[in-house]
Amino acid sequence: VSTQSTWGFSMKLIIIAFMIAIACGAESDPYESNPFYVDPSTVKKEQTKWTMHLKNHHAGTKDKANPELTLAWVEFESFDENVLHFKMNDKNGMRWEVPLLNPNSRKDYKPAPMTDMGFDFQEDPFSFSIKSPKSGDLLVSTHKDSFGSLKYFDKFIELGLWYPSNKIFGLGERVTSEFALCAKRQDCVYTMFNKDEVSPLDTGEPPGGKNIYGSQPFYLIQTKKGSFFGVLWYNMNDQDIAIVKREGGYANVYHKTIGGIIDMYFFYSGTAEFILKKYHSYIGRPYLPPFWTLGFHLCRYGWPNLSKVKDVVAKMEIADIPLDTVWADIDYMKDYADFTIDQDRYGGMGDFVEDLHKRKMHWVPIIDAGLKYDLNDPYYKKGVANNAFIKSAWTKQTLVGKVWPGLAVFPDWNTPYMTDLWHEGLGNLFKMAEFDGIWIDMNDVSNFCNGECPPKESPEEKRMLRERLGEDPHDPHEFDNLPYYPGYKDPAEKALSMTGYHRANNEYEERFNKEYNLHNLFCLYEAQATHKFFTEVQKKRAFVLTRSQVPGSGMFTSLWLGDNFSRWEYMRYSINGMYSYQMFGMPLVGADICGFIDNTTEELCARWMQMGAFYPFSRNHNDIHAMDQEPYIWNKVATAGRNAIRQKYSLLMYYYTKLFEVSLYGGTLARPLFFEYPNDPKAYEKTEFTFMIGPALLIAPVLHEGIYSSFPYVPNENWYDMFWRVRQYTYVEGKNEGKELVLPGGYEYVNVLLRGGNIVPFQEALGAKVRRTSALKYMPMELVIGPDHLGEATGSLIVDYEDSLNSIEKKEYRHLTFTFSFTEQKMKVSVVNDYDKFYPFEKFAKVTVLGAEKWSRYRYACVMTKDKKRLPVSASYNEGQGALYISTALGVYWSEIDYVDFSQSCQSLISQYHFTFQSVSYTHLRAHETLRYLVCRLLLEKKK
Numbered sequence: 003v004s005t006q007s008t009w010g011f012s013m014k015l016i017i018i019a020f021m022i023a024i025a026c027g028a029e030s031d032p033y034e035s036n037p038f039y040v041d042p043s044t045v046k047k048e049q050t051k052w053t054m055h056l057k058n059h060h061a062g063t064k065d066k067a068n069p070e071l072t073l074a075w076v077e078f079e080s081f082d083e084n085v086l087h088f089k090m091n092d093k094n095g096m097r098w099e100v101p102l103l104n105p106n107s108r109k110d111y112k113p114a115p116m117t118d119m120g121f122d123f124q125e126d127p128f129s130f131s132i133k134s135p136k137s138g139d140l141l142v143s144t145h146k147d148s149f150g151s152l153k154y155f156d157k158f159i160e161l162g163l164w165y166p167s168n169k170i171f172g173l174g175e176r177v178t179s180e181f182a183l184c185a186k187r188q189d190c191v192y193t194m195f196n197k198d199e200v201s202p203l204d205t206g207e208p209p210g211g212k213n214i215y216g217s218q219p220f221y222l223i224q225t226k227k228g229s230f231f232g233v234l235w236y237n238m239n240d241q242d243i244a245i246v247k248r249e250g251g252y253a254n255v256y257h258k259t260i261g262g263i264i265d266m267y268f269f270y271s272g273t274a275e276f277i278l279k280k281y282h283s284y285i286g287r288p289y290l291p292p293f294w295t296l297g298f299h300l301c302r303y304g305w306p307n308l309s310k311v312k313d314v315v316a317k318m319e320i321a322d323i324p325l326d327t328v329w330a331d332i333d334y335m336k337d338y339a340d341f342t343i344d345q346d347r348y349g350g351m352g353d354f355v356e357d358l359h360k361r362k363m364h365w366v367p368i369i370d371a372g373l374k375y376d377l378n379d380p381y382y383k384k385g386v387a388n389n390a391f392i393k394s395a396w397t398k399q400t401l402v403g404k405v406w407p408g409l410a411v412f413p414d415w416n417t418p419y420m421t422d423l424w425h426e427g428l429g430n431l432f433k434m435a436e437f438d439g440i441w442i443d444m445n446d447v448s449n450f451c452n453g454e455c456p457p458k459e460s461p462e463e464k465r466m467l468r469e470r471l472g473e474d475p476h477d478p479h480e481f482d483n484l485p486y487y488p489g490y491k492d493p494a495e496k497a498l499s500m501t502g503y504h505r506a507n508n509e510y511e512e513r514f515n516k517e518y519n520l521h522n523l524f525c526l527y528e529a530q531a532t533h534k535f536f537t538e539v540q541k542k543r544a545f546v547l548t549r550s551q552v553p554g555s556g557m558f559t560s561l562w563l564g565d566n567f568s569r570w571e572y573m574r575y576s577i578n579g580m581y582s583y584q585m586f587g588m589p590l591v592g593a594d595i596c597g598f599i600d601n602t603t604e605e606l607c608a609r610w611m612q613m614g615a616f617y618p619f620s621r622n623h624n625d626i627h628a629m630d631q632e633p634y635i636w637n638k639v640a641t642a643g644r645n646a647i648r649q650k651y652s653l654l655m656y657y658y659t660k661l662f663e664v665s666l667y668g669g670t671l672a673r674p675l676f677f678e679y680p681n682d683p684k685a686y687e688k689t690e691f692t693f694m695i696g697p698a699l700l701i702a703p704v705l706h707e708g709i710y711s712s713f714p715y716v717p718n719e720n721w722y723d724m725f726w727r728v729r730q731y732t733y734v735e736g737k738n739e740g741k742e743l744v745l746p747g748g749y750e751y752v753n754v755l756l757r758g759g760n761i762v763p764f765q766e767a768l769g770a771k772v773r774r775t776s777a778l779k780y781m782p783m784e785l786v787i788g789p790d791h792l793g794e795a796t797g798s799l800i801v802d803y804e805d806s807l808n809s810i811e812k813k814e815y816r817h818l819t820f821t822f823s824f825t826e827q828k829m830k831v832s833v834v835n836d837y838d839k840f841y842p843f844e845k846f847a848k849v850t851v852l853g854a855e856k857w858s859r860y861r862y863a864c865v866m867t868k869d870k871k872r873l874p875v876s877a878s879y880n881e882g883q884g885a886l887y888i889s890t891a892l893g894v895y896w897s898e899i900d901y902v903d904f905s906q907s908c909q910s911l912i913s914q915y916h917f918t919f920q921s922v923s924y925t926h927l928r929a930h931e932t933l934r935y936l937v938c939r940l941l942l943e944k945k946k
Contacts, residue, residue, distance in 0.1 A: 033059040036152040039126035050113035051079040071154040083114035090264040098514040104286035168253035172221030176204035184245045193489030195240040198448035211489030216551040228680040231270035232277040237262045238522040242488040274677040282668030286557035290665040293804030297326030297775040304626030307347040321634035324647045330367040338406035339374040341427035351435040362776040364438035371445040372410030390420040395476040395501035403449035415527030416505040439545030445525040446550040453499035525550035533558035556587035568597025574690045584670035592617030608642040613703035615646035642749040651767035660696040662800040679717040698760035704747035720758030727883045733791035759790030761797025782847035793824030827905040854886040864908035
């Protein structure tokens with residue numbers, strides 16, 4: 003039963019008229035764009051909160067089908083000096099409001115006086131503006147003269163805002179060719195409503211409708227001076243967001259939704275990282291997944307049986323390609339039913355998983371949102387008996403849709419028993435095969451019918467049923483003939499009926515707990531329930547991977563970017579998707595490597611394996627209808643994957659440290675270059691060709707067919723090759739821009755550049771041929787120092803028991819920071835948080851100082867421990883690299899060291915110990931790389 007009605011032609015006219023009105027600013031009614039004005043007698047100004055009532059010039063002209071709000075209640079509240087909350091609601095009635103799941107949303111905020119917030123409002127028509135408290139620059143305006151707007155009906159709300167820049171980033175989920183929104187158009191429309199769509203490219207072309215799995219109504223705006231501010235439009239109903247560029251580089255953003263309230267947060271003003279940390283602290287900082295999730299994962303929809311899976315794993319081992327986790331798509335299920343294993347095709351799965359664990363690998367199966375509609379199914383029977391499924395307004399019984407198992411029913415997460423039933427199912431699956439994480443899919447929520455699948459009654463019986471139940475408070479026609487259709491689409495298309503209703507405990511929930519309001523939140527509640535299975539039932543750290551998400555999902559789950567295509571452009575698009583979800587608080591993210599839909603090629607798959615190895619979440623996954631694309635199938639792909647994965651594994655302690663810091667403080671793990679260099683215009687170009695991991699590393703893969711070089715742009719700072727240890731670019735005094743480098747791009751190596759000013763932990767996974775992330779805890783660690791043009795560098799290291807529960811809450815981790823200075827000739831070690839001595843690699847083994855030409859004659863260094871012991875270490879200088887290598891076998895933990903001393907005062911101490919100096923080791927370079935290095939060195943010496 004679809005809720006879609008005959009609105010096609012009229013809807014086209016409405017959208018055309020709306021876009022003309024936006025473009026021209028034309029109005030016949032002087033109050034058409036904003037009929038609201040302030041009642042001065044209601045204005046109340048408290049120190050951190052201002053409230054007022056708004057009246058409507060249109061009062062008395064009511065549309066019964068879609069009445070206009072006549073009296074509104076408005077609140078502006080300072081959360082802290084950088085966060086302002088704006089809320090507008092019905093003064094006389096109830097409206098749906100989105101709940102916030104983060105219990106600590108304001109824990110880190112300290113309210114500031116409203117008079118210090120740069121805020122002002124005008125009475126008639128009502129409008130407001132925000133200026134930067136620091137610079138006085140105008141950041142936001144809703145004034146009519148700046149094309150602002152405010153409309154508030156029962157089933158249509160519009161708010162138009164003016165911004166000082168058209169550099170806008172965010173508004174997920176969508177596939178884009180550029181990270182900046184509306185980059186190639188003057189006007190754009192972006193629809194947001196969780197939908198099972200196969201990744202169409204969204205250029206913003208009106209009328210929108212290219213929305214896919216998630217809804218993330220948050221965006222960053224960069225001002226012309228380089229600073230950023232963020233905006234959260236906290237509304238989860240079906241909606242469009244239109245961007246209109248204005249002369250002078252300004253822009254208007256028009257929020258248009260068919261439900262809920264106006265609930266907005268403004269985060270200002272500073273660096274992108276500063277704003278995102280503020281945002282994440284409000285919606286909930288990302289959860290911390292286990293260390294092994296940063297490793298390489300392999301999956302396939304279409305592995306027909308367990309024998310095939312075993313064969314894949316064996317061939318990965320023979321090809322010497324690292325593999326940490328084997329995944330199971332829906333093939334493993336019995337008739338595609340959740341919490342089952344097909345014993346005919348996948349019998350023995352429990353023993354197989356046990357063997358994976360013995361070999362230090364992991365297993366993650368998929369679970370779909372819809373449970374099989376089967377009168378004999380135990381989960382169906384228990385769910386129906388306990389009213390645990392979403393109900394139909396047509397039948398007043400459990401709503402029936404259709405997904406992979408055929409007819410299906412859908413959890414009502416407002417019913418507490420549903421979480422118990424979900425945990426029971428997961429527990430039963432775990433007894434059959436001890437999974438290490440759970441992949442939740444189809445949770446948009448997806449439905450192969452539009453609305454509901456027809457019940458089995460005859461048409462006459464259905465008609466009589468509807469007539470008999472027509473007086474029920476759940477009206478099946480409530481959302482017919484909406485005044486506005488975001489994206490020019492029926493919300494029930496490929497989704498559940500919008501009149502489907504959920505458990506209600508009071509009058510408010512009885513009225514609003516319907517799919518019309520709750521559709522987008524299904525994925526959030528499912529992720530929370532699944533996360534709790536690990537943390538509350540199994541008492542271990544969770545790993546959950548989702549497709550659908552909203553603000554706050556990152557507290558419970560990680561993300562893959564859904565069904566993509568095996569095309570070169572989709573490989574590049576994935577970088578923009580990765581950037582977006584760093585903004586949205588989901589740092590462990592990646593796309594299906596080599597593409598999911600259609601056939602890949604050897605060259606494309608090899609390049610995607612190279613680039614994808616450096617995603618935070620790295621998984622090769624493809625469709626049942628596509629050709630095999632496991633990495634061992636082609637020699638080029640095997641070589642590219644083998645080396646690139648081990649390059650990432652060499653840097654995995656850096657990845658994990660940054661991931662841990664994001665869980666502690668918010669912010670991003672991966673980021674575009676201009677987040678670090680906002681005032682360098684060239685840093686905005688080709689953002690989909692390179693990406694940064696943390697502040698230190700720039701990944702520069704080859705992303706175009708038939709090309710064998712990479713061309714990363716590096717801003718004006720020292721840059722070093724992370725693996726070759728040579729300087730690639732030297733800071734030039736007085737220059738505002740850097741340079742586009744030309745670097746070799748074969749299949750054996752991915753160019754990874756270390757930005758000057760950073761210290762990065764490094765383990766030799768490439769030379770040691772590491773196959774599992776678990777091996778890293780027993781390998782020596784090196785600190786690689788890349789000084790900036792001032793001769794300074796900083797870095798950090800965080801270590802914990804990688805699967806332990808609540809490491810952050812219990813402070814069961816060690817957090818060290820490192821500060822290096824050429825001037826002071828030392829590297830200081832500070833302990834931010836100390837807990838335990840976890841692994842052998844935490845012992846001081848090696849330090850490398852890059853760009854150390856001024857120390858070419860140094861042959862000494864020593865260590866000062868925190869208990870004032872001065873110990874000698876071995877030092878050697880490599881002339882070709884310009885690098886100073888320090889090594890020792892003292893067995894001293896980094897947390898016991900006060901500083902590493904590079905000064906001449908160490909010379910006498912080393913003589914006293916009769917220390918033998920060693921030549922530099924090239925164990926981190928493979929044979930072909932060593933040859934390349936020697937050739938480069940000969941050329942350098944010849945040039946001298």
